Amino acid sequence: MDWLYSVILGIVEGLTEFLPVSSTGHLIVAGDLLRVPWQKNVLDTFEVVIQGGAILxxxxxxxxxxxxxxSTINKDAGVQRLWLGIVVACIPAVILGALFGSKIKALLFTPTVVAWALIVGGVLMYFIEMRPRPATTHKLESISLPQAITVGVVQCLALLWPGFSRSASSILGGMLTGLDRPTATKFSFYLGIPVLGGATLLDFVKHKDDLGAAGLTNVGIGFVVSFIVAYFVIGWLLRFVSTHDFKGFAVYRIIIGVIILVLIYSGVINNLNRA
Incomplete structure (x- = not known):
């Protein structure tokens, strides 16, 4: 049955990594509901590796x-500005992760924390959509350094509060600084390449020995499924945000957060720390 766990978790990762609904939160809950028989350290490493599929x-x-x-970065000022902004936006997350990442995992990786992050994040998302700021930036290459720094700082909410969602925090941070919805979404995708890619590579190097317990075939299945699903989700989300706002995602977050709390207090979901 391990291959089935790999398929389901790969689907969950691919569906949720770039939607503003928290892939970490959904994977924690999915792993608990499925009663995946792997040890916590094995499951954690498995989830990090299949996250690499979504990044790819x-x-x-x-x-x-x-x-x-x-090919044009040496002569295109817009491309230079974009990638300088991406580098600068990564810095707060790198510093915060290096200083407090292990402590946050040890203390906050529980379904209850995730549920409240989903609810609070949903409320904030709905409030921001109810009071939209005028968009002044409509191209990736036009994102200014202050805008990029702001997105990087707001993105740290996802590190400080598991379940808040890196995608949600970076997209909302972009919208608050004047990026239109499609541009904020694209910038979140681009920002995910170094942020998630670096975190995935580091975690893999540190814990690669754990993968044997999950089975390399199962890891490969999860990686490929995550890649395929995420690829189609990216295209769908870009089309969606061109004509829709995020209120539907906000409502979903609140509903799923409440459901998780109900399942915890009814004993269906174990509230033990996943770290």
Missing amino acids: AVVVYYWRDLVRQA
């Missing part, structure tokens, strides 16, 4: 743009 999906989806940017 972004690289493949944008590979033409990435190649073009790489």
